[in-house]
């Protein structure tokens with residue numbers, strides 16, 4: 628079978644590898660059908676000093692597929708069932724896992740496609756507990772965006788920032804995979820959405836998604852525009868995943884007692900925070916990573932109800948690197964899908 632492997636920083640190889648054995652106790656065998664790309668894949672492709680991993684490494688962190696075979700002791704799964712896969716090898720035993728909060732697992736074995744072998748292969752054996760059924764009517768292409776893009780956003784907005792109907796939110800990078808999902812989720816509950824984009828063509832697309840105000844961060848200082856748009860009050864919530872120098876400016880966009888939730892730092896991992904401002908303004912800052920099982924199920928329900936992902940590009944497995952390049956150059960509006 629095919630497996631797309633990272634063999635060195637910035638070097639992928641489509642290899643012919645042995646198929647897995649029949650699934651063991653508690654496992655299912657999945658025929659992978661679609662992978663959705665995330666910035667995590669770009670980090671993995673470039674190589675990161677802190678990422679402990681062994682090469683070659685099968686890439687792909689977010690995926691959907693069909694059950695090819697069911698191992699002993701597995702209930703509720705049958706060949707042909709459409710599934711999405713949880714993107715980390717969690718233990719299933721600790722208190723967090725038992726509550727379905729796998730993103731807080733105390734004994735996580737690694738993130739698929741980043742620390743340990745991922746989904747970019749024809750067949751994979753997985754614990755059945757790490758698979759989540761795809762509702763009827765949802766394509767495997769759209770479902771592939773549920774575990775990370777939708778799940779992460781759902782967790783950030785509703786579990787961490789506790790976004791409520793009628794609030795005002797600043798969504799950074801509205802053209803990114805999670806940014807485009809955040810706009811849709813916030814608009815769906817009646818929030819006012821301000822978003823940032825890097826060019827005017829993306830501004831039109833963000834408006835079409837429902838954003839009330841779009842700021843081109845390359846031509847305007849977003850924090851100044853946000854203060855103006857909110858009559859100097861600031862927003863209730865900032866959806867952050869860019870980091871770097873913009874982090875402080877994002878705090879400056881919050882109203883007193885406002886909440887900032889972040890799941891990324893694509894512009895740089897460090898920022899300087901004014902602590903006086905932090906406590907006087909009573910800001911709440913949430914670090915967020917991944918999603919609970921419930922977040923992914925809820926995401927699939929939302930997709931089934933019509934909140935479908937924005938797809939930027941669809942490529943074949945052999946063109947995985949071309950998809951990554953679009954992400955790295957910030958050319959995307961929405962998600963890049965890799966088909967098998």
Ligand SMILES: [Zn+2]
Nearest residue numbers: 718721724732
């Ligand atoms: Zn665990």
